[in-house]
Amino acid sequence: MQPFHLAFPVHDLAAARAFYGGLLGCPEGRSSDHWIDFDLRGHQIVAHLDSAAKPAGITNPVDGHDVPVPHFGVVLEWDDWHALADRLKAAGIGFGIAPYIRFKGEVGEQATMFFYDPSGNALEFKAFRDPGQLFATA
Numbered sequence: 286m287q288p289f290h291l292a293f294p295v296h297d298l299a300a301a302r303a304f305y306g307g308l309l310g311c312p313e314g315r316s317s318d319h320w321i322d323f324d325l326r327g328h329q330i331v332a333h334l335d336s337a338a339k340p341a342g343i344t345n346p347v348d349g350h351d352v353p354v355p356h357f358g359v360v361l362e363w364d365d366w367h368a369l370a371d372r373l374k375a376a377g378i379g380f381g382i383a384p385y386i387r388f389k390g391e392v393g394e395q396a397t398m399f400f401y402d403p404s405g406n407a408l409e410f411k412a413f414r415d416p417g418q419l420f421a422t423a
Contacts, residue, residue: 291357292331293406294338300403301332308376326359340405350382353399353407366396366412373400381407393421
């Protein structure tokens with residue numbers, strides 16, 4: 286699979302460095318006074334300084350939850366997802382949607398959680414019980 290590239294706004298590069306580099310464990314690549322490259326499990330994400338940026342604040346209803354739009358994240362292995370959820374809870378990260386299992390016992394069973402970076406960017410990390418069901422419809 287080819288890596289994707291995503292650039293997104295942040296209000297504070299030091300806070301982004303602590304969150305993405307420290308808490309999420311993303312190795313840092315190139316950087317300047319205005320942006321930082323991070324390796325998010327083989328994908329290039331770039332935090333760009335924009336003091337005027339504001340989170341969109343839009344949500345869509347999914348399974349009784351208000352899912353933030355836009356959001357981004359990674360599909361993890363099942364055990365890695367649980368380890369990340371535990372690490373985020375231990376760090377006191379507030380969840381927009383707390384870790385839970387969707388479609389339990391059904392096709393596409395998945396673990397999901399939503400949380401925000403210090404600039405209000407929404408992230409979703411998920412894992413599939415059966416990774417082959419990533420795009421399963423029934």
